Amino acid sequence: MLVWSRSGRIGAWLLFSLLFGVIYVLPVAVIAIASFAGQWNGVLPSHLTFAHYARAVHSSLSAELRVSLITGVMASAVALVVGTWAALALRKIYGASRLVLDIVFFIPSAVPSVSVGLGLLVAFSRPPILLNGTIAMVVVAHFVLTSAFTYGNVSAGLARLGPEFEQMAESLGARPGYRLRHVTLPLITPYLIAAFSLSFALSMGELGATMMVYPPGWRTLPVGIFALADRGDIFESATLTVLLACATLAVLVGLSYIPTRAASRR
Amino acid sequence: MAPGAVIDDVRSAVRAGSSWSSPKLGSGIGFEDVTVSYGKLVVLASLSLTIEPGEIMALIGPSGSAKTTALRAVAGFVRPASGRIRIGERDVTDLPPHARDIGMVVQNYALFPHMRVEDNVAFGLRARREAKEAVKQRVAECLRMVGMSAYTQRYPRELSGGQQQRVAIARALAVRPRVLLLDEPLSALDAQIRHSMLQELARLHEAMPSLTVLYVTHDQTEALTLADRIAIMRDGRLVASGPSQALYREPPTRFAAEFLGRANLLPVTLEAADAGDGLARVRLGEISLLVKARPGLSVGRDCLLCIRPHGIAMRPGGRPSNELTGVVRAMQWQGDLHSVTLETQGVLIRMICAPLRDPPSLGVRFPIHFAAEDATLIPEDA
Ligand SMILES: Nc1ncnc2c1ncn2[C@@H]1O[C@H](COP(=O)(O)OP(=O)(O)OP(=O)(O)O)[C@@H](O)[C@H]1O
Ligand SMILES: [Mg+2]
Numbered sequence: 164m165l166v167w168s169r170s171g172r173i174g175a176w177l178l179f180s181l182l183f184g185v186i187y188v189l190p191v192a193v194i195a196i197a198s199f200a201g202q203w204n205g206v207l208p209s210h211l212t213f214a215h216y217a218r219a220v221h222s223s224l225s226a227e228l229r230v231s232l233i234t235g236v237m238a239s240a241v242a243l244v245v246g247t248w249a250a251l252a253l254r255k256i257y258g259a260s261r262l263v264l265d266i267v268f269f270i271p272s273a274v275p276s277v278s279v280g281l282g283l284l285v286a287f288s289r290p291p292i293l294l295n296g297t298i299a300m301v302v303v304a305h306f307v308l309t310s311a312f313t314y315g316n317v318s319a320g321l322a323r324l325g326p327e328f329e330q331m332a333e334s335l336g337a338r339p340g341y342r343l344r345h346v347t348l349p350l351i352t353p354y355l356i357a358a359f360s361l362s363f364a365l366s367m368g369e370l371g372a373t374m375m376v377y378p379p380g381w382r383t384l385p386v387g388i389f390a391l392a393d394r395g396d397i398f399e400s401a402t403l404t405v406l407l408a409c410a411t412l413a414v415l416v417g418l419s420y421i422p423t424r425a426a427s428r429r
Numbered sequence: 430m431a432p433g434a435v436i437d438d439v440r441s442a443v444r445a446g447s448s449w450s451s452p453k454l455g456s457g458i459g460f461e462d463v464t465v466s467y468g469k470l471v472v473l474a475s476l477s478l479t480i481e482p483g484e485i486m487a488l489i490g491p492s493g494s495a496k497t498t499a500l501r502a503v504a505g506f507v508r509p510a511s512g513r514i515r516i517g518e519r520d521v522t523d524l525p526p527h528a529r530d531i532g533m534v535v536q537n538y539a540l541f542p543h544m545r546v547e548d549n550v551a552f553g554l555r556a557r558r559e560a561k562e563a564v565k566q567r568v569a570e571c572l573r574m575v576g577m578s579a580y581t582q583r584y585p586r587e588l589s590g591g592q593q594q595r596v597a598i599a600r601a602l603a604v605r606p607r608v609l610l611l612d613e614p615l616s617a618l619d620a621q622i623r624h625s626m627l628q629e630l631a632r633l634h635e636a637m638p639s640l641t642v643l644y645v646t647h648d649q650t651e652a653l654t655l656a657d658r659i660a661i662m663r664d665g666r667l668v669a670s671g672p673s674q675a676l677y678r679e680p681p682t683r684f685a686a687e688f689l690g691r692a693n694l695l696p697v698t699l700e701a702a703d704a705g706d707g708l709a710r711v712r713l714g715e716i717s718l719l720v721k722a723r724p725g726l727s728v729g730r731d732c733l734l735c736i737r738p739h740g741i742a743m744r745p746g747g748r749p750s751n752e753l754t755g756v757v758r759a760m761q762w763q764g765d766l767h768s769v770t771l772e773t774q775g776v777l778i779r780m781i782c783a784p785l786r787d788p789p790s791l792g793v794r795f796p797i798h799f800a801a802e803d804a805t806l807i808p809e810d811a
Contacts, residue, residue, distance in 0.1 A: 327537070327539040328539055328541060328542075330504075330526070330539075331533065331535070331539040331541075332541075332552065332556070333505075333527045334504055334526050334527075334529075334531055334532070334533040334610075335527075335532075335533075335552055335553030335556060335604060336528075336556045336604055337553070337556035338527055338556070339527075342527075342556075345556075346541060349543045350543060
């Protein structure tokens, strides 16, 4: 922080803590507390209970969580493959054409996700491509919304990698496929993991587009949470939110433990 | 491991009938009128140069003179705008790098950071799908060759610069390349290690006499120590090339003389183009000197007389010898030698000699000598 006097520094930290507390910690804390609340009439809730959790486990939660996880993994895997492929294919393109391509890639993340869902619904509800009411439609929606981030992440990794290792591999007789598998991809593994993690997290929390396209029997957890909150079951929707966050975090933490020998390079 | 032990290993490996010496005899490198440009900017202008099989050719020149560009054209990483590149009998101009059969070592080594030393060295062999057992044997052989057998399990980041360098050389040689391309391989090392690596490179080549080497450097000592022939680049053009000693002793241009070692360049006028015995007579100020003749220069023409600092001595040596009288203007002791600057006939001359027990003081006059055969004429650059 660019404040040097002692009192100034303390003031800056106080301001920062206050903002961080109000904007970031408070809503999360409220949700966490609400998930244990039996009643909430005063400043703090009363009748703390595990009942919501008990009910959540026995309700449709496990099905919805499974749907969310499967959708998230599938969409992120496809986004990772396509985003990596696009980043590799476009890395030698510079200047204005690159800018245009980048923008095209990022448009889906710039418009409301509801609109993306609507667009998919309209586009794929008639021949030749009929995806309306299929699970694939949900995966496609999540893919469209997250692929820009995988593309961006992998592009950044490739830009940092530089050409020297790949050229050395080539000089040693490695064909392009061998070079990709044994040099390029291993060296950008940290970026691939980051890309997958990001799109997985985005997918787990996705609501807008999913609302538009999900078929019966393929309801994701965020849709369930929204339905509960809409009905006024605030405490139970808070419970599901906490569980969703825990599941997502668990996967992300797991991903961060994938050993990457390239991570400690040089 | 002592370098001597390494080389003994190599020799015994060769004697044992192993495949150290490349089976692909006769792979020289040919640049035929090669031009490389980036957009409109021509960085390498119609380079024509032949490197004979088994030869070490040093490509030297100041920074930005397109040495690396020329080397990368051989490797296939830059495409010539025109001209052809040959490796052995093959025209490789249109081949991708992986099909060119080269070995390469670059300034920062570019060892694969995610692979252990042995996997780095094995990389090229595995990429060629060689049999597991053969790969293992060859990797061990190459690492022994560069004295790195004890480090097979390390990652590159766990090695010193000199050790990384050895691994990089082993990796390049493991695939038995037709030609070895070295781009300033020693410039990241400190002076002492550089010197011993230089000797080791020379020994490696001794053990593999059929290996053709293109050695890019801007260090004239490296070039003179290692190379059979030297090519000098300037601003993307080849300005001189020839056997190292000849180029050093008889530089064709002022640039070559100054770039390859230190030189006294004295302004003289040609008095007699042929003074017998392959000598010529020139005038420096008021005195007349006998120097090596150079065909193609006409009498009365202004030239430069090139004399290397250690070609000048305090006692006459060689026949015929010239004598000048100089006034000491500067004196420098550099440990194992003395550098003396004298003024004579209005010009400064530097001489280098063994440390003087009784060095002359500034302003003293004394005679100096140089042999006619150590003095060569250079036409004054246009
Ligand atoms: N990718 C590139 N695009 C444009 N110009 C380039 C490119 N690569 C090199 N050049 C130019 O080509 C010229 C020759 O570069 P090169 O790297 O071959 O020089 P060099 O002799 O190896 O120099 P050094 O001793 O500094 O390594 C330089 O003027 C450089 O600016
Ligand atoms: Mg260079």
